[in-house]
Every structure is written in C-alpha cells, then in structure tokens.
Amino acid sequence: MxxxxxxxxxxxxxxxxxxxxxxxxxxxxxxxxxxxxxxxxxxxxxxxxxxxxxxxxxxxxxxxxxxxxxxxxxxxxxxxxxxxxxxxxxxxxxxxxxxxxxxxxxxxxxxxxxxxxxxxxxxxxxxxxxxxxxxxxxxxxxxxxxxxxxxxxxxxxxxxxxxxxxxxxxxxxxxxxxxxxxxxxxxxxxxxxxxxxxxxxxxxxxxxxxxxxxxxxxxxxxxxxxxxxxLEAEDAINREQPNHSGHFRVVVPVLPHISNHTDFDSLRHHPDVNLEFVALAETRVQADLIILPGSKNVRGDLAALRNSGWDKHLQRHLRYGGKILGVCGGYQMLGHTLRDPHGLEGEPGDSAGFGYLPLDTVLEQAKQLRNIDGALTLAGETATVAGYEIHQGESRLTETAEQPFLWNDHRREGCLNADNTVLGTYCHGVFDSPGGANTLLQWAGLTRETAIDIKAMQxxxxxxxxxxxxxxxxxxxxxxxxxxxx
Structure with a gap:
C-alpha cells in the first residue's frame, strides 16, 4: 500500500x-x-x-x-x-x-x-x-x-x-x-x-x-x-492567455462570489476566441458575447453588478448587437425575480433580476446535483453536450419560451428570449463538448467551428x-x- x-x-x-x-x-x-x-x-x-x-x-x-x-x-x-x-x-x-x-x-x-x-x-x-x-x-x-x-x-x-x-x-x-x-x-x-x-x-x-x-x-x-x-485551477482564476490571437471577444465579469469559472477554460484555449475575465468596475468593455457566470451568492452578486453599472452595460451591449449567456447563477440573474425565503445565501429576501428571460427563481433547501448527457439545439443546429448541474434554485418559466437543451431524462432545460439575444442554462461545462461550444459560439456570432476537446487536452x-x-x-x-x- x-x-x-x-x-x-x-x-x-x-x-x-x-x-x-x-x-x-x-x-x-x-x-x-x-x-x-x-x-x-x-x-x-x-x-x-x-x-x-x-x-x-x-x-x-x-x-x-x-x-x-x-x-x-x-x-x-x-x-x-x-x-x-x-x-x-x-x-x-x-x-x-x-x-x-x-x-x-x-x-x-x-x-x-x-x-x-x-x-x-x-x-x-x-x-x-x-x-x-x-x-x-x-x-x-x-x-x-x-x-x-x-x-x-x-x-x-x-x-x-x-x-x-x-x-x-x-x-x-x-x-x-x-x-x-x-x-x-x-x-x-x-x-x-x-x-x-x-x-x-x-x-x-x-x-x-x-x-x-x-x-x-x-x-x-x-x-x-x-x-x-x-490544468484546471483549484479555485483562483487563471488570467494567463494562451498564445493565440482570437478575434471573437468573450467577456466574463468576475463576481465577488464567482463559482465554477473553469466552465470557460475551453474558451481560453479556443483559437478564435479572446476570453477575458474583467473586474466589475470595467463596465465599458467591448465584446461579442458576455457570459454571466455561476455564483455562490446570487442575490449579493446581482446587487454588486447593479451597483457597478452592469445593468446599463448589458442594455448597451444588446443594443449594439451583442449576445448574453447566463450559466447557473448567471442564468437566475437574467430572469424577473430571485427569491431566497430561507436565507440560504444570506439574509432572506427577494431581488429583481435583469428581466431578459421569462422566469422566476426560488432558492430551495435541497440542492440539485446531476450529470448531464443530452443535446443542444440552436438556430437549427443540434449538438451533443455533456456537463453537470449544481444549484439550489428552482426556476420556472412565466410564459412560453424556447428551451434549447434536452437532457438524457427527456427534460428540457434553459431558456432563450424571443429576440434570440439572451440565453440561459443551468448546465456547467457546456463549452467542454466541442459540438456544444461550436453551436453556442455560432449562435453568438462566430461562424468557424474550431472548438477544442478540453478533456483530450487535459x-x-x-x-x-x-x-x-x-x-x-x-x-x-x-x-x-x-x-x-x-
């Protein structure tokens, strides 16, 4: 032994x-x-x-x-x-x-x-x-x-x-x-x-x-x-950029309680993507795609974004033709309301979301954990994806909307707005599947299908x-x- x-x-x-x-x-x-x-x-x-x-x-x-x-x-x-x-x-x-x-x-x-x-x-x-x-x-x-x-x-x-x-x-x-x-x-x-x-x-x-x-x-x-x-960082954000000159710019704001930022490691190594983690004070960054990441304190981080002027920056970003993706906590922020009646992530209370997606979220005592093996359909393209869910929020649609993710238990998940400009999902690791990354980036405006296989690279x-x-x-x-x- x-x-x-x-x-x-x-x-x-x-x-x-x-x-x-x-x-x-x-x-x-x-x-x-x-x-x-x-x-x-x-x-x-x-x-x-x-x-x-x-x-x-x-x-x-x-x-x-x-x-x-x-x-x-x-x-x-x-x-x-x-x-x-x-x-x-x-x-x-x-x-x-x-x-x-x-x-x-x-x-x-x-x-x-x-x-x-x-x-x-x-x-x-x-x-x-x-x-x-x-x-x-x-x-x-x-x-x-x-x-x-x-x-x-x-x-x-x-x-x-x-x-x-x-x-x-x-x-x-x-x-x-x-x-x-x-x-x-x-x-x-x-x-x-x-x-x-x-x-x-x-x-x-x-x-x-x-x-x-x-x-x-x-x-x-x-x-x-x-x-x-x-190799994946245990907790600290790796800001080192690989040696490439990607022209498609993806920006991720660094939330005070950002979680699972490794979701975007595959984008860091994408030959056509310039991924940047930015401080909340940087509210005038230009991007093709803004990703709101996961959070361990969603209402607190939502307030931090608002206090830094990101509500106005997101409006301006969409007005100039950009796309927004929310993952897990970021997905919850994109809805109408976020409720924490049990005080699971801080003081009990309700917060208004950014209002881009027709959903309300309630934080529940039971955490949802599941591995995912399913499909992503966007703009007529379908790709196999694998990932996982970790969240205590239960999100419910308030009106009919397209749900672009279909998982192995035949459960549809995620939400796409009517303007085809804002997308949310609970799926962590969706960019780790080359097909999923290509489909998401194509939706966001990158036409070349050059995503890497992050698991093979690891x-x-x-x-x-x-x-x-x-x-x-x-x-x-x-x-x-x-x-x-x-």
Whole structure:
C-alpha cells in the first residue's frame, strides 16, 4: 500500500498539481490509485458518479488516475458564501451553512467522516495520494485540524512538503514551516519538492545542499516552470492567455462570489476566441458575447453588478448587437425575480433580476446535483453536450419560451428570449463538448467551428506533467521514503 500526503508551505504552492502528476505516474506504472483531499475550500466543484459534490481539483486528479470521481475523494467541501459563513458539504451532500466558529466546533464529527472515506479508498485501491490544504503551519488553525497534520497524524501518513520558488523566499518558507510544527509532525515530513523553478539548476544547488544539511531531509527534486501548461485551477482564476490571437471577444465579469469559472477554460484555449475575465468596475468593455457566470451568492452578486453599472452595460451591449449567456447563477440573474425565503445565501429576501428571460427563481433547501448527457439545439443546429448541474434554485418559466437543451431524462432545460439575444442554462461545462461550444459560439456570432476537446487536452497535459516528474523528481527515493516505517 502506497500512501502519501502532499502538503504545501503556502496556498498555491503546487499541491494539486503534484498530486495529479503523481497519480498519473502511478497509473502508468500499473497502480490502482485514487486521490484524496480531506478538506477543501473552493467554489469550483464537480458532480461525482455517485451523485455528490466535490472540489473540481479532485475530479481532475481522478481523471489522472483513470477513474470516475466519488464523494470519498473529498469528504469535506467548504463553499464560502460570505466573509464569515460558508456552505458545508459532507461526503457530497449539503450539511448546512456554518460560521467559522460553528465549523470549528463541528470538526470532530467531520473528522469521523473524513477517516471513513479515507479507509474506504484504502480498501479499494493500492495507492492513495492525499492533498493538504493551505499550509500545515497556520497556528490559528492547528487545533482540531483535519486538513493537514491533524489528518496525517490520525492515519499515520508520511508527508512530502512542496514549496513554490517563484515568489521568492523558498528556503525561509520550508525552514519556517518545519519550525512551527511539533517534533512528531516534523518527523512525518520525509522530504521536499521545489516547484516552478526557472533558470540554471546549478545556481540553486548550493541552496539545496544547505537545506538538506540544515534539516536532515532530502530534496526529492525541483520541478521546472512548465511553459504554456494548462490544468484546471483549484479555485483562483487563471488570467494567463494562451498564445493565440482570437478575434471573437468573450467577456466574463468576475463576481465577488464567482463559482465554477473553469466552465470557460475551453474558451481560453479556443483559437478564435479572446476570453477575458474583467473586474466589475470595467463596465465599458467591448465584446461579442458576455457570459454571466455561476455564483455562490446570487442575490449579493446581482446587487454588486447593479451597483457597478452592469445593468446599463448589458442594455448597451444588446443594443449594439451583442449576445448574453447566463450559466447557473448567471442564468437566475437574467430572469424577473430571485427569491431566497430561507436565507440560504444570506439574509432572506427577494431581488429583481435583469428581466431578459421569462422566469422566476426560488432558492430551495435541497440542492440539485446531476450529470448531464443530452443535446443542444440552436438556430437549427443540434449538438451533443455533456456537463453537470449544481444549484439550489428552482426556476420556472412565466410564459412560453424556447428551451434549447434536452437532457438524457427527456427534460428540457434553459431558456432563450424571443429576440434570440439572451440565453440561459443551468448546465456547467457546456463549452467542454466541442459540438456544444461550436453551436453556442455560432449562435453568438462566430461562424468557424474550431472548438477544442478540453478533456483530450487535459489528458495530454497530465501525461506531460507525469513525464516532467519522471525526469526531475527522484521518484524511487520519494516512494521508498514514504513507504518506510515512520
């Protein structure tokens, strides 16, 4: 049994990427391997094969393992809805909204769920690669920790510490992290990986030698900066533009509680599309298509759009011949009314939508989760699409309107206005199917059918990542160190 936990000196140190790469390496070596993250805080989520909700990073890692994602791969998912509160999802199902203090008191119960999920994975696979969250050295979060060393100690799991050299201070990050751990936790760390290095490795070698002498622990390897590397971000928006000069401009406003922005990764790589995430203050951007994305606090983000002048900008955009697409929360905003009688995303109340689509939405206690396999028909063209739904809103049409999506349960979904200028859907990932992307973009005004296959690209990138780890990480040393007796 190979079990290993990757922890980071900081957020965005490369934990998700290293776990995905190690999973693909082990898969190629014939292992039955699964990813695991005990606790994840992210607004990018996925629907699993067993009908639950987990962080998207674990879905990508499951893809690296060649298996379908399950709720056991991320038993605790925290989806912030405000600065002080969040929706807590346990083993794929909504537990409720909690403040930070309430969740802290809930942690012992959450740990029991985490351990149950981990044991199930260990019984089904011969390798489980675990990802930590943030940093293990957050002093204020140490008590009752279930995300990093608290979990590693509970299951007796060895740890590899990864640090990002790109911002600077990598040796301070590593040594400082060790200093803030207990003796048993320091012993649990078997060695280090340094990420995102650019330059001549010979110039870094004296520092690596010093680090090994100072800590008595090996540096398993240095991962170079991977140029034009594209793998789904766990939560932060990737604003890096691929090397192409797309002429068709798509704009996505960055909502305060934007969720599932990975819906648009395939557009970032589309050779004819120039995708831009813009701040709410940028209300005079020119675009062919504006997409209102998902949101974890739809009424709050709707108010933020209005306060920034986006209601007038959307009117102006349509007046000059542009198109608007709303996805999930963005779809709800395009209707007439949005009601939250139970206060699921903030204070209970009603909000007026932008009024472009004939629908009313009520947020309900039960969250709707489903994978989708169906068809999209627009402008006489029909394309097969696959995606998923994650929402608590129940939207009902207030008048007859065209519903362009037909799913595998023969349920029509979505709404197109009478002017053929505004479209909404609950389907996340609709651009990931090349046929769906081509049809949607053709409706929006792009005539060339040049959409990419994002899943095939992700598999290529996962293989590229695995090749990089094979070349730059002493994997034999790393795996042997982690399989040694603690």
């Amino acid at each position: 190979t079990k290993l936990m990757v922890q980071g000196t900081t957020s965005d140190a490369g934990k998700s990427t290293l776990v995905a790469g190690l999973c693909r390496v082990l898969l190629r070596r014939g292992h039955a391997v699964a990813p695991f993250k005990p606790q994840n805080m992210a607004l990018n989520s996925a629907v699993t094969a067993d009908g639950g909700e987990i962080g998207r990073a674990q879905a990508v890692q499951a893809q690296a393992c060649g298996i379908a994602p399950t709720v056991d791969m991320n038993p605790v998912l925290i989806k912030p809805a405000s600065d002080t509160g969040a929706q807590i999802i346990i083993q794929g199902k909504v537990q409720g909204n909690m403040t930070a203090q309430n969740f802290h008191r809930y942690k012992p119960e959450a740990l029991a769920k985490v351990l149950a999920s981990y044991q199930r994975l260990c019984s089904q696979y011969d390798s489980v690669i675990t990802e930590g969250a943030g940093s293990p050295a957050e002093i204020n979060l140490r008590q009752g920790d279930i995300a990093n060393m608290g979990f590693a100690e509970a299951v007796d799991c060895p740890v590899v510490l990864i640090a990002d050299i790109n911002p600077g201070g990598v040796f301070a990050h590593i040594v400082g992290t060790l200093e803030l751990l207990s003796p048993s936790e320091r012993k649990r760390i078997k060695g280090f990986v340094i990420n995102r290095f650019r330059g001549d490795l010979a110039l870094l070698q004296p520092g690596l030698d010093w680090l090994e002498e100072k800590t008595g622990k090996p540096v398993f390897g240095v991962i170079p900066w991977l140029h034009n590397f594209h 598999n290529t990138e996962l293989d590229r990542l695995a090749d990089t780890l094979e070349q730059h990480i002493n994997l034999q040393q790393l795996l042997q160190a982690c399989e040694a007796t603690l």
